[in-house]
Amino acid sequence: MTSSELQTVNDRKVDISLLMKRLQELILSGKDEERGRSILHKKYIWSSLSLDRSLQWARLAQAAGENELSLEILEWLNSKYPENREAWREHYQLLQFLSRDQQAARVRARALSMVPQMAGEMNQAAVVDDQGNEPVSVSDDPFWEHHRQQKLLEIYLKLFQGREDCFARQWSDKKADKQGYVPVRRPLEIEDVREHIAGRKTYGIYLLNQSSQVSTAVVDMDLDKNLLETKGLAASKKDLLRRERDYLLERIPEESRRLGLECLTEFSGRKGYHFWYFFSPPVDAGLARGALQKITKKLGRDISCFKLEVFPKQDRLSGKGFGNLVKLPLGIHRHSGKKSYFLSSKGTNVWDNMGILEKVKTNSFEETGQSSEQQESSSISVHPRYEQWASKYPELAMFIDKCPPLGQIILNCRRHKELGMREEKIIFATLGFLKRSKTLVHALFQELPDYNQHLVDYRLSRVRGTPLGCKKIHALMSMNIDYCAFEYTDGYLHPLLHCPQWTASAVPKSEKVENLQQALEQLQNSLDTVKRFLPDSSRVPEISS
Structure with missing residues (x-):
């Protein structure tokens, strides 16, 4: 520490360097902006600082949105x-x-009277050029950071639109274990959004506008109330909860893309997740609800730990009510104290999360002139990597779509998550009976960190009897949902009945390779394993059958 950093402020020695560093962390990181603002307004501190430190103080005030304070310091x-x-x-x-042009003109005149050499600088110091375009390069200066934050707040306000003349503020009484919302009867403004994401207040929006249309709709994925109130969940129930959570977090966006819709996933801050859908221009609430209900109805039967709901719940406004509201994202849940965040962000920093909004895609039914039913039957938007994987292993893609228990396990493999003994048993006792069993099972297990090719081959060679039934699978996975409905069955339900080509005669009778095609598939699988350890996997050719 240098002596110049120690300064007397209000009859006390203060380490100015440490103070400025701490203040910058509070303001620019968004950790505790309210405390940072409180310090910024202490005039006895900033009026005793050096020129450079005072300028830095003014910039931090701009970054915190305290423009009037910054102007006071600069004056x-x-x-x-x-x-x-x-x-x-x-x-x-x-x-x-x-946009205070008259005041700017007066400041310019005063500046030129004091420093005439600044004439050229003051003519070119505007934030935008003559055509109204923003500068190409963005500075790390807090002034430019404030400019970017203001732009992100405008994007937020444009995306999360609800009723035009009213929004709501959340309240919570933790002692009485109660919470709720009270209407705020005016339009939502940028400063309200700033308060919300800073955690000073928490707001929600009424989704239906006065014309019974929506710019924003939500699929709400909430933890079952009984599980939320249960303390000390069994390990098997926790495993089921995690599997269902991961399953839904992947399947809901995937099913949305099948309908031509894009969504933004948010951890809601308490007990679940919100999937936000943005529409431009606004659409009738009934049209948006119809599309999203296709998703919840299809996936709702696959789960027991979570509940899926579509908001709004009304097709149109009736009476004096405002319709359903949803808590705005990136705020603090007043009851749980937890902050929400977008899953696509790298962390929970509020401005990193706000940056996600710049890339959000809005949905439009008018672009194609199609209803939700027509969109479902039109071309499906699938991620290229998934499309390539599904074309190579169509049986696995089919199980993801039709069999919830197997689908959850397969998705865990694709995420490189370790499987438990029960999950491994289910894979071998179902996929092990298919004609391409070795290809499919190796394709899954080679995604896992503890993959052992010889052990997988050995366990496949021990497959005997009949496929594991739905009743046993549901018991092993602690699932409490209905069995799938099969068109043809002999009374014994098992997942392989989803396969059109399935016949009991397809059960392998030995570990011996029975035909050339199977031998080629085994060889290709071995090459795939080798490719994982090569610096340039393109050197290994594909085996053509």
């Missing part, structure tokens, strides 16, 4: 250091950014 600097160009220039820039 004070202009009076105390009238020869300093940087203070004049930043004062002029901020006034132009706030």
Whole structure:
């Protein structure tokens, strides 16, 4: 620490360097902006700082959204250091950014009277150029950070649109274990959004506008109330909960894309997740609900730990009510104290999450002129990697779509998550009976960190009898959902009945390779394993049958 960093403030020695560093963390990281603002407003501190430190203080005030405070500091600097160009220039820039042209003109005139050499600088110091375009390069200066934050707040306000003349504020009484919302009868504004994401208040929006249309709709994935209230869940129930969570987090966006819809996934901050769908232009609530209900009806039968609901729940407004509301994202749940965040963000920092909104795609039924039913039958948007994988292993893709227990296990393999003994047993006792059993099972297990090719081959060679039945599979996975409905069955239900080509005669009788095609598939599988350890996997050719 240098002596110049120790300064007397209000009759006390203060380490200014440490203070500025801490203040910058509070403001720019979004950890505790309210405390940061409180410190920023302490005039006895900033008025005792050096010129450079005072300028830094003014920039931090801008980054915190305290523009009036920043102007006050810059005005004070202009009076105390009238020869300093940087203070004049930043004062002029901020006034132009706030569209206060008359004040900016007065500051420019005062600056030129003190420092005539600044004439050229003041003419070119505007935030935008003559055509209204933003600068190509973005500075790391807090002023530009504030400019970016303002832009993100505008995007947020545009995406999360609800009723035009009203929104709601959340309240919570933790002692009484109660919570709710109260209407705020005016339009939602940017400063409300800033308060919400800073955690000072928590707001929600009424989804239906006054014309019974929606710009935003939501699929709500909430933990079952009974599980939420249960303390000390059994290990098997926790495993089931995690499997269902991962299953839904992948399947809901996937099923949405099948309908031509894109969604943004958010951890809601308490007991579940929200899948946000944005429509531009707004669509009739009934049309949006119809599309999203196709998703929840299809996947709702696959789960027992979570409940899927579509919001809004009304097709149109009736009476004096506002319809359903949903808590806005990136705020703090007043009851749980947890902050929500988008799953596609790298962390929970609020401005990193806000940056996700720049890439969000809106949905439009008008682009194709199709209803949700027509969209479902039109071309399906599938991720290229998944499409390639599904074309190579169509049986596995079919089980993901039709068999919830097997689908959850297969998706866990694709995410490189270790399987339990019960899950491994289910894989071998079902897929092990298919004609391409070795190809399919190796394709799954080679995604796992503890993959052992010889052990997989050995366990496949021990497959005997009949496929594992639905009743046993549901018991092993602690699943409490209905069995799948099969068109043809002999009374014994098992997942392989989903396969059109399935016949009992397909059960392998020995570990011996029975035909050339199977031998080629085994060889290709071995090559796939070798490719994982090569620096350039393209050197290994595909085996053509």
